[in-house]
Amino acid sequence: MNPSQLFNSFLEEGQILTDKALEQRYHHIWHMDEPLKALCVLLPKNTEQVSKIMKVCYQNDLPVVTHGGLTNLVGSTETIGNEVVISTERLNRIEEIDKASRTITVQSGVILENIHNATEEEGLLFPLNFGARGSAQIGGIVSTNAGGLRVLKYGMTRQLVLGLEAVTVEGTVISSMKKIIKDNSAYDLKQLFIGSEGTLGIITKVILKLEELPKSRNAAFIGFDNYDAVVTFLKYCDSKLAGKLSGFELIWKNSYVQMTSVNESVRPPLPYDYNYYVLIESLGGNQFNDQNEFQNLLEQALEEELILDAVMANSQSDVEWFFRIREDVNNLVDFMEHDQHFDISLPIPYIGSYIEERYNSLRKIKGVNQVYAFGHVADGNIHFMVGKSNLSTELKKRIDHCIYDGLQKIGGSVSAEHGIGLHKKDYLHLCRNEEEINLMRLLKTTMDPKGLLNPRKIL
Amino acid sequence: MNPSQLFNSFLEEGQILTDKALEQRYHHIWHMDEPLKALCVLLPKNTEQVSKIMKVCYQNDLPVVTHGGLTNLVGSTETIGNEVVISTERLNRIEEIDKASRTITVQSGVILENIHNATEEEGLLFPLNFGARGSAQIGGIVSTNAGGLRVLKYGMTRQLVLGLEAVTVEGTVISSMKKIIKDNSAYDLKQLFIGSEGTLGIITKVILKLEELPKSRNAAFIGFDNYDAVVTFLKYCDSKLAGKLSGFELIWKNSYVQMTSVNESVRPPLPYDYNYYVLIESLGGNQFNDQNEFQNLLEQALEEELILDAVMANSQSDVEWFFRIREDVNNLVDFMEHDQHFDISLPIPYIGSYIEERYNSLRKIKGVNQVYAFGHVADGNIHFMVGKSNLSTELKKRIDHCIYDGLQKIGGSVSAEHGIGLHKKDYLHLCRNEEEINLMRLLKTTMDPKGLLNPRKIL
Numbered sequence: 001m002n003p004s005q006l007f008n009s010f011l012e013e014g015q016i017l018t019d020k021a022l023e024q025r026y027h028h029i030w031h032m033d034e035p036l037k038a039l040c041v042l043l044p045k046n047t048e049q050v051s052k053i054m055k056v057c058y059q060n061d062l063p064v065v066t067h068g069g070l071t072n073l074v075g076s077t078e079t080i081g082n083e084v085v086i087s088t089e090r091l092n093r094i095e096e097i098d099k100a101s102r103t104i105t106v107q108s109g110v111i112l113e114n115i116h117n118a119t120e121e122e123g124l125l126f127p128l129n130f131g132a133r134g135s136a137q138i139g140g141i142v143s144t145n146a147g148g149l150r151v152l153k154y155g156m157t158r159q160l161v162l163g164l165e166a167v168t169v170e171g172t173v174i175s176s177m178k179k180i181i182k183d184n185s186a187y188d189l190k191q192l193f194i195g196s197e198g199t200l201g202i203i204t205k206v207i208l209k210l211e212e213l214p215k216s217r218n219a220a221f222i223g224f225d226n227y228d229a230v231v232t233f234l235k236y237c238d239s240k241l242a243g244k245l246s247g248f249e250l251i252w253k254n255s256y257v258q259m260t261s262v263n264e265s266v267r268p269p270l271p272y273d274y275n276y277y278v279l280i281e282s283l284g285g286n287q288f289n290d291q292n293e294f295q296n297l298l299e300q301a302l303e304e305e306l307i308l309d310a311v312m313a314n315s316q317s318d319v320e321w322f323f324r325i326r327e328d329v330n331n332l333v334d335f336m337e338h339d340q341h342f343d344i345s346l347p348i349p350y351i352g353s354y355i356e357e358r359y360n361s362l363r364k365i366k367g368v369n370q371v372y373a374f375g376h377v378a379d380g381n382i383h384f385m386v387g388k389s390n391l392s393t394e395l396k397k398r399i400d401h402c403i404y405d406g407l408q409k410i411g412g413s414v415s416a417e418h419g420i421g422l423h424k425k426d427y428l429h430l431c432r433n434e435e436e437i438n439l440m441r442l443l444k445t446t447m448d449p450k451g452l453l454n455p456r457k458i459l
Numbered sequence: 460m461n462p463s464q465l466f467n468s469f470l471e472e473g474q475i476l477t478d479k480a481l482e483q484r485y486h487h488i489w490h491m492d493e494p495l496k497a498l499c500v501l502l503p504k505n506t507e508q509v510s511k512i513m514k515v516c517y518q519n520d521l522p523v524v525t526h527g528g529l530t531n532l533v534g535s536t537e538t539i540g541n542e543v544v545i546s547t548e549r550l551n552r553i554e555e556i557d558k559a560s561r562t563i564t565v566q567s568g569v570i571l572e573n574i575h576n577a578t579e580e581e582g583l584l585f586p587l588n589f590g591a592r593g594s595a596q597i598g599g600i601v602s603t604n605a606g607g608l609r610v611l612k613y614g615m616t617r618q619l620v621l622g623l624e625a626v627t628v629e630g631t632v633i634s635s636m637k638k639i640i641k642d643n644s645a646y647d648l649k650q651l652f653i654g655s656e657g658t659l660g661i662i663t664k665v666i667l668k669l670e671e672l673p674k675s676r677n678a679a680f681i682g683f684d685n686y687d688a689v690v691t692f693l694k695y696c697d698s699k700l701a702g703k704l705s706g707f708e709l710i711w712k713n714s715y716v717q718m719t720s721v722n723e724s725v726r727p728p729l730p731y732d733y734n735y736y737v738l739i740e741s742l743g744g745n746q747f748n749d750q751n752e753f754q755n756l757l758e759q760a761l762e763e764e765l766i767l768d769a770v771m772a773n774s775q776s777d778v779e780w781f782f783r784i785r786e787d788v789n790n791l792v793d794f795m796e797h798d799q800h801f802d803i804s805l806p807i808p809y810i811g812s813y814i815e816e817r818y819n820s821l822r823k824i825k826g827v828n829q830v831y832a833f834g835h836v837a838d839g840n841i842h843f844m845v846g847k848s849n850l851s852t853e854l855k856k857r858i859d860h861c862i863y864d865g866l867q868k869i870g871g872s873v874s875a876e877h878g879i880g881l882h883k884k885d886y887l888h889l890c891r892n893e894e895e896i897n898l899m900r901l902l903k904t905t906m907d908p909k910g911l912l913n914p915r916k917i918l
């Protein structure tokens with residue numbers, strides 16, 4: 001089959017990539033040197049074209065994989081060669097910023113950073129933010145229900161999507177493009193598409209909720225000796241800072257040491273005397289008042305011996321320095337032969353002991369060279385970066401099992417933010433039971449009876 | 460058929476109500492004098508019993524209607540007589556309050572006020588709050604995705620549910636009872652049950668997210684001449700009060716006059732000089748600081764001529780007085796011959812003109828005596844209370860159409876909070892398109908192929 005013939009009645013030549021052109025394409029930003037295996041890559045510009053593509057694929061039983069910014073961390077954009085790839089990169093129009101409704105309407109291929117820039121110009125904030133902001137597209141972000149650094153204050157993607165338009169496997173356009181905050185008119189269909197990693201439909205547009213741009217930003221690094229004190233201080237901050245607490249990131253000592261000893265731009269704000277380091281951030285409406293309040297909170301916490309040590313950012317460049325420490329995982333990864341990363345979710349009270357146990361057992365595994373833990377502790381979300389000496393499947397699985405196997409018992413999840421994709425499929429049963437998985441399969445076969453949408457992923 | 464025989468192998472005698480006993484039951488708290496039409500009422504005490512009931516009903520093709528607190532406002536607990544009614548009133552156990560995870564685990568029949576009391580004792584807040592708190596049960600609340608007075612700060616029910624357990628029409632228990640805040644492990648099944656008014660499954664348990672109990676509460680009434688100034692002031696407050704703004708309620712002049720002229724306990728905080736009255740509330744971490752901040756905000760807004768007049772609550776009893784004005788709809792309804800109420804959602808910028816037009820056209824309808832508008836303007840959610848002289852279907856429909864017909868064009872919804880049930884079924888197509896409704900039907904037939912769950916409701 002020559003796929004061009006199927007699509008060239010409604011797509012221009014430049015919108016259909018095949019053969020040689022595929023060599024310039026890839027399935028992930030970290031694998032740019034591996035040419036893409038696919039029948040073709042299609043570059044639709046609007047919803048109508050996506051709908052037509054899906055009609056053709058449905059009629060011809062062609063599997064479809066959607067490519068957004070290709071920054072996912074679970075293999076969910078991988079292909080084997082028999083697929084039509086729909087790339088959303090030309091669905092890149094910002095359609096409207098409505099200042100009074102505080103919404104932005106975008107096509108699904110708009111890059112996160114472009115949304116930030118456009119909204120900030122209008123004095124508004126789209127709060128979702130994470131390292132891949134320069135590449136990740138809103139369609140991919142919604143399809144993975146991405147999280148990031150400010151979930152504590154603003155929620156995950158699911159909470160920020162007001163309206164959504166998606167195309168079903170049969171090519172039907174489901175348009176729920178409303179700007180309203182509350183809508184209890186029957187089933188909330190957009191929930192089906194959010195977080196389903198392209199397996200139930202293709203998102204073509206969204207309306208996002210915006211917030212007022214904060215007028216103040218304060219941050220501090222804080223030292224603790226034991227995990228329980230971290231949890232007590234989290235409650236303390238949450239209560240004192242009310243709705244302003246926007247970040248509460250925990251870094252285990254050895255991670256902090258590594259993160260702050262690599263180069264000048266990430267020197268340590270606090271000495272290496274503590275077992276746990278917390279980076280807190282607050283966003284508010286008045287820099288002068290909020291800074292005072294923040295400082296008083298820290299002083300009082302020191303006085304009450306809730307914390308052992310604290311250093312507050314004195315300027316915005318200090319704030320950026322603090323966040324660079326937490327955000328730049330290259331300072332960990334660059335020193336690893338090979339790396340394996342994790343994104344687990346667990347109830348907050350268990351985190352201290354669970355992570356300590358993992359540290360101990362991981363370090364006993366032959367081939368494991370480094371173990372670093374850190375994460376969004378206020379969301380119960382911890383990341384592990386494990387450095388190892390080889391790429392054998394056996395070693396990989398031993399590490400996986402070490403981190404995942406205890407989660408079931410404590411009601412955790414193998415994926416807090418990143419999704420399941422291909423890489424976590426084998427572990428899904430550790431956090432979802434048989435009845436849940438059966439119901440997921442029922443949804444999948446209902447929405448995609450031929451199994452054409454992102455085959456092999458998730459289930 | 461004698462339904463007792465079907466259920467008495469696993470339910471005790473007192474858990475099966477039939478015949479005479481049904482005369483003491485009803486389908487809504489406002490219709491206690493109408494005996495319930497049903498085959499029987501079953502009072503399960505645990506999930507296993509609900510599952511067994513559903514298995515029997517499924518085998519015998521018996522329609523099932525779930526009764527929670529019976530406070531819904533859309534007829535969604537009405538029956539015609541051939542149904543098995545499952546009442547959740549004995550599923551009333553608070554299973555756990557986990558202070559460290561800040562969660563509460565409850566069976567679905569627990570009454571909202573009991574959740575408030577139990578969590579407040581532990582210094583924690585379950586923020587959902589509305590007039591029917593003394594009767595509404597958490598299962599009904601989740602099934603209607605209820606809103607209320609503090610959605611602006613804390614979100615609707617959907618955002619407050621972490622874990623959920625439900626029984627499908629075939630009796631399978633779907634248990635997603637996790638305490639974690641983030642979980643992107645495949646499809647988020649609880650979203651199916653939230654807001655689906657008992658048409659896709661029966662909720663037996665939930666885990667709710669709790670917040671720190673606020674340490675300060677401030678409120679003020681503010682006067683405006685035009686709607687645009689209200690919207691500007693909303694943005695102003697949102698920016699200045701950052702995450703503390705918890706309520707921003709708009710009351711149209713004539714509603715304010717009526718609400719404050721009925722008795723001593725609701726005397727007017729501001730004179731009758733303005734066209735719009737806004738009640739704002741902020742919840743924070745420190746009464747002294749927050750009160751100062753709140754007062755400064757009002758003074759500055761007066762100086763900048765953003766607002767015409769303001770009166771701040773000087774004490775908690777003032778705060779309660781202010782809220783009594785807004786909350787006690789009896790001060791409106793008691794003076795109506797018959798009443799008809801509305802709960803619409805629309806983009807914030809349209810609210811001023813849309814409501815004014817409705818006022819004008821409603822007042823022209825013969826038989827309409829009073830029209831009152833007020834609502835959660837920051838959520839784009841306005842309520843109408845219409846007083847009328849008779850109960851004719853014709854008058855009812857004219858009023859419905861007057862309020863609903865313009866919503867489609869501006870992307871509004873016929874239900875912001877209350878759901879669709881029976882009463883709004885005819886208007887669903889005004890805010891959801893054919894493709895959306897078809898997809899809803901597909902979900903419904905997938906989850907409930909025999910159409911046994913809350914028949915005739917929603918779709």
Ligand SMILES: Cc1cc2nc3c(=O)[nH]c(=O)nc-3n(C[C@H](O)[C@H](O)[C@H](O)COP(=O)(O)OP(=O)(O)OC[C@H]3O[C@@H](n4cnc5c(N)ncnc54)[C@H](O)[C@@H]3O)c2cc1C
Nearest residue numbers: 068069070071072076130131137139140141146147198203
């Ligand atoms: C440096 C770095 C930091 C990161 N930090 C975070 C973080 O803090 N939090 C977090 O949550 N994630 C994080 N991620 C992961 C990743 O950025 C997110 O998952 C992001 O949301 C993916 O967006 P994307 O456009 O790259 O999607 P892609 O990788 O292109 O696709 C992701 C999935 O969505 C599907 N998809 C894409 N577009 C559509 C569409 N329009 N319709 C339907 N399905 C679609 C794809 O088929 C695939 O299954 C990080 C990644 C990197 C590389």
Ligand SMILES: Cc1cc2nc3c(=O)[nH]c(=O)nc-3n(C[C@H](O)[C@H](O)[C@H](O)COP(=O)(O)OP(=O)(O)OC[C@H]3O[C@@H](n4cnc5c(N)ncnc54)[C@H](O)[C@@H]3O)c2cc1C
Nearest residue numbers: 527528529530531535589590596598599600605606657662
């Ligand atoms: C004075 C007053 C003020 C109100 N204010 C508000 C408000 O501000 N905001 C708001 O959103 N609502 C408000 N409501 C409406 C109502 O209180 C809410 O809809 C509430 O959530 C209903 O809860 P309930 O337990 O009474 O449910 P019910 O009325 O018993 O049931 C509601 C629906 O849910 C289904 N259901 C009940 N329990 C279950 C279960 N366990 N599993 C599956 N389905 C179930 C029922 O079949 C029905 O379809 C108000 C009502 C009154 C009377």
